[in-house]
Amino acid sequence: MNAIVKWLLPLLLALAVAFYWIWKEQATLIAAVVVSQLLENLDANDDGALTEDEGFEGMFSLLDANGDGIAEHAELLSFIIRTTRPFRWSNPPEDYRHVHPGLSHETFYSKLLDEDVGYNIYLPLKYASDRASSERYPVIYYLHGGRPGNESLSIDLVDHVHEAVQTGSVSPLIFVWVNGGEVSHYNHAQSPGEDIFVKELIPHIDATYRTIAARDGRALQGFSQGGRGVTRIMFKYPELFVSAAPGGAGYAVEKLIQANGGVEVDTRQGANAVALDFGAGNDAYSLAERYANNLDERTLHIMIWGGERGFNYDAILEYVEYLDGLGVQTDRLFAPTVDHNPFLFYAARGIELLRFHDRYWGKSPVS
Numbered sequence: 001m002n003a004i005v006k007w008l009l010p011l012l013l014a015l016a017v018a019f020y021w022i023w024k025e026q027a028t029l030i031a032a033v034v035v036s037q038l039l040e041n042l043d044a045n046d047d048g049a050l051t052e053d054e055g056f057e058g059m060f061s062l063l064d065a066n067g068d069g070i071a072e073h074a075e076l077l078s079f080i081i082r083t084t085r086p087f088r089w090s091n092p093p094e095d096y097r098h099v100h101p102g103l104s105h106e107t108f109y110s111k112l113l114d115e116d117v118g119y120n121i122y123l124p125l126k127y128a129s130d131r132a133s134s135e136r137y138p139v140i141y142y143l144h145g146g147r148p149g150n151e152s153l154s155i156d157l158v159d160h161v162h163e164a165v166q167t168g169s170v171s172p173l174i175f176v177w178v179n180g181g182e183v184s185h186y187n188h189a190q191s192p193g194e195d196i197f198v199k200e201l202i203p204h205i206d207a208t209y210r211t212i213a214a215r216d217g218r219a220l221q222g223f224s225q226g227g228r229g230v231t232r233i234m235f236k237y238p239e240l241f242v243s244a245a246p247g248g249a250g251y252a253v254e255k256l257i258q259a260n261g262g263v264e265v266d267t268r269q270g271a272n273a274v275a276l277d278f279g280a281g282n283d284a285y286s287l288a289e290r291y292a293n294n295l296d297e298r299t300l301h302i303m304i305w306g307g308e309r310g311f312n313y314d315a316i317l318e319y320v321e322y323l324d325g326l327g328v329q330t331d332r333l334f335a336p337t338v339d340h341n342p343f344l345f346y347a348a349r350g351i352e353l354l355r356f357h358d359r360y361w362g363k364s365p366v367s
Contacts, residue, residue, distance in 0.1 A: 035076045048073055058311025059340040087148035087182050090118030093155060100158045102128070105151075108204040112192055118151050119201060120177040122158050124165050127172065127210065136210045138217040138361045139174045140354075141202070143233075145224030145248065145342065149180030149193055154223070160346040161354065169351050170358040176205060185222070185229025186278055194229070198237060212361070215298075219357040220244040223342040224312070228254055228284060235287035238298040243360045245353060248306040248340055251319035254284035285322065292326035303331040303356045307338030307345055331356060 039048065042055040050071040052060040063071040063079050071079075085091075092105040102123060107116040127137060144153040155177055164170045178185075178201060181193020206213035220241045222230040227249030234244035257264045262280040265273045281287070291300075304320055306313060313334075323330055333356070335348040346353070 032077060034080050035073060038076060039073070050076070057339075058309060058313075061339050061341045061344055083146055085150060088118075088150075089113065089179060090116055091150045091152045091179070092118065093120070093152045099155070100162060102162055103155060103158045108201065108208075110196055110200050112196055112200060117179055117196060117201070119179060119205075120151050120155050121205075121209070122161055122175040123209070124162075124172040124174070127174070134210070136212045136217070137172055137174045138219065138357075139176060139205060139209075139211050140219045140221055140357055141176050141178055141197070143178050143180060143185050143197075143220070143222030143226030143229040145184075145222070145226050147184045147225060148182045149178075149184050151177045151179040153177075154226075154342060156343055157346055157350075160350040164351055164354045170354045171361060173358075174205075174209060174211060176201075180226070180229065183276060184225045185233070186276075188276060188278065194233060198233065198240070202240070215240060216242045216360070216362050218242060219360075221247070221353070221357070223247040223306075223345075224250065224340065227306075231284040232282065232287055234300055234302070235284075235291040238291060238300050241300065243301040243303070243357045245303040245305055245356060247304070247342060247345065247353075248310055248312055249284070249316060249319070250312050251284055252312070252315040254319075255315075257283040258285040284319065288323060288326060288328060292328050295327070301331075301356075301360050302328070303333055303353065305333040305345065305349075305353055306335075307340060308334050308336045309338060310340035312340060 038055075039050070042050055044054050050056070050063070051069060052064075056063060056071075060071065061067070063075055065075045065078065089110075090107050093099045100122070102125065103120055104123075105118060105120050107118050109115075110117045124137065126135075142154065142157070144150065146153060158175065161173075161175045165172050178197050179193070181196065182188065182191035183193060185193050185197070187194045202218070205211060211217060218241050220230050220234055221244070224247075227246035228251070230244055230246035231249055231251075231254070234241055234246070253264060257278060262278050262282055264276040264278060281290070302323075304316060306316055320330060320332060333349055333352055335345050338344045338348055
């Protein structure tokens with residue numbers, strides 16, 4: 001975790017800012033400089049690559065794309081570029097040759113922004129093969145990790161979703177990847193990511209596709225920054241979702257937001273930390289307490305998930321204990337060999353995660 005704090009977070013922040021102002025070719029050059037700095041400071045044996053014991057414990061698998069235990073220069077460069085693209089409200093997949101045929105990128109017009117906003121959507125084969133049918137399907141909304149928002153960041157999960165549906169492991173469902181806005185699933189400044197999702201995207205999906213347009217046909221899921229978003233949104237809007245599954249969430253930062261009266265200053269970033277004011281009470285801890293005080297209204301089915309080797313794991317356990325103290329019941333699903341990586345988690349236990357939502361379709365309990 002020390003390497004993440006000392007080197008990666010500040011460098012990613014600087015590079016993300018650079019992307020706003022320079023052309024892609026120049027940004028790639030800067031990314032190469034960032035990789036050189038990482039190697040210069042962390043590559044203990046000077047072999048031009050990194051191993052987990054040299055840095056990034058708890059998230060190394062995200063850098064090590066081929067899983068050989070070594071993050072080589074090309075892998076590091078790809079990771080830096082992939083995670084520091086400039087923010088846009090619409091981000092189609094870059095290479096449609098590698099996009100699952102059941103997935104498509106679409107847009108809708110946002111009145112809040114006065115521009116189009118993108119999303120990715122998976123429709124099961126049964127839906128696509130019988131468009132004249134009146135059959136309706138439940139929807140899982142997925143909030144990606146990282147900042148800024150980009151609805152195409154986690155679409156590789158579609159392979160696991162499709163397999164679960166095709167094998168009959170879960171009922172046919174619709175799966176939607178959300179953009180999230182500049183601060184990923186928060187309302188901030190001129191980027192109301194949360195409101196666009198809750199107040200515009202959900203109604204658009206229900207109006208455009210054959211969804212079960214009710215609480216008992218709607219679920220929420222996300223990872224890392226998206227896990228934080230899921231937690232806040234599910235407790236704010238329990239009337240919208242029958243189940244919710246926040247994964248890999250950085251609850252330590254949410255606890256700091258509560259302590260700072262709504263202001264996020266991620267102290268893990270040191271002097272490079274940027275203060276973001278989300279408003280007092282707009283954090284996972286305060287909202288959970290508010291929800292717990294109103295359990296007579298709507299009860300959520302909640303599953304907390306993630307990798308036991310992830311750098312947020314200890315904070316997740318602390319948050320689960322906090323929810324226990326409030327009387328908020330949760331299921332837990334952890335993968336012992338997985339670090340901070342939703343793709344590896346889905347490979348290991350994704351079926352169980354999807355089955356969790358599947359259990360509650362058509363059930364909308366009131367306490």
